[in-house]
Amino acid sequence: MIEFQAEIDARGLSCPMPVKKAKKGLKHLSAGDVLHVIATDPASVQDIDILLESLEDEMLEALEENGEYHFYIKKS
């Protein structure tokens, strides 16, 4: 289990809300902190990939469990 400093619950939200919430969550973190994002919208997988490319933050792990997508993002 990856340690994280903040968590965003975007379960039940549809595009573009999960990526907006993830972006907001990352904004408040310091460099090196990890954000845990939980989403249920399949589109969030690609959306968050694109977000990280633009912000140059790092995806530590992305996994799907019981219909939920978990993203562990490290702020660069």
Next chain:
Amino acid sequence: MELEITTVVLLLSFAVALIMGAAANKTNFCTMGAVSDWVNMGDTGRMGAWMLSIGIAIAGVLLLQFIYGIPLDSTLPPYLTSNFGWLRYILGGFMFGIGMTLASGCGNKTMVNIGGGNMKSLVVLVVAGIFAYLMTKTSFYEVLFHGWVSATTVDLTAYEINSQSLDSVFLRVFGSSNNELFHWVIGLLLMAFFLFIAFRSKDLRSTPHNIVGGVVIGLAIVAGWYITGGALGQEAIETVEWLDERPVGVGVQSYTFINPMGESISYLMDPMNTLLITFGLVAVLGVITGSFVASILSKRFKITWFYDSADMLKHLFGAALMGIGGVLGMGCTIGQGITGVSTLSVGSLLVLGSIIFGCMLTMKVMYYRMVYEEASFIESLITSLVDLKLLTERLRKLEKL
């Protein structure tokens, strides 16, 4: 025998829509997502795909006109009508742009989502369809919109302009007598413009799936024009003229999705009446089916529902705006944005711009409200308009994000 021709047209239209739905699902082609990626993340990959599809559609239509002489003077809807309803185009597009953002996707994406198991989008389809039905089949439009739309519609023939195609407008401005040359020049320039915008995007160039999505959607629009306006389609139109009971919606057209949602509601109210099965209705079914197949094959089919009542209300309001705006603007991101623009219609370009603006503004307002939880709607709106350079920086209410 007569009905067989129209049935063939419908079946071919369904097949192309099926490919559209599968391609949109697989490549994540999404016009609302295109604006979201651009506004929220500065990524223009999906916007590039949308622009690419428009460029391809323009190229294809020019080719169809050159080879087959496909007539575009009386399409469904009449993209090139000389009645230039500029205010309805702008307001309709703007409303649609807001609506599709709240409802998590445009008409096409709504159907792709349904195919992927998103039952929220099914509700959006029904509600948008109901409002589209109200706009087209009841006095709803007449009571709320007809007066001011008529008052602001410009009759271009009074200015010796016989259609709202870009080349007709330029022809009048430059006073040239060479209609045909202008048509090809303007058409090729507009095609080049959209292809340039598309391939200028490094994000598009570096994502093959976005290129594929743009190409397939663009070609699907061209296929729609060819099916309904080529030899087969022309024969269907001529055949139907002789029938005592004519199928609804037979004419030269290509893919658009809001009016067809209304047509779907119309059909559901009288399902035994096969005359109500239109090009638009089979397009809706085709996209949903294609997306469903793609979802199943890629094991991404998943039933989803509203998270809470606020989520539901947001989608319902968005759907209503899509239904009303989509009919008012005579089309959606695909219907006007690609199909309409492929005819070189000035009105379609206006709607396209208005949809993108409405979507961008809504995205920004939503984001400011999310980040600044205590900010009012008005503060978020004014700040968003400042971001979009429509108001001066002095009026900014919230720190720039």
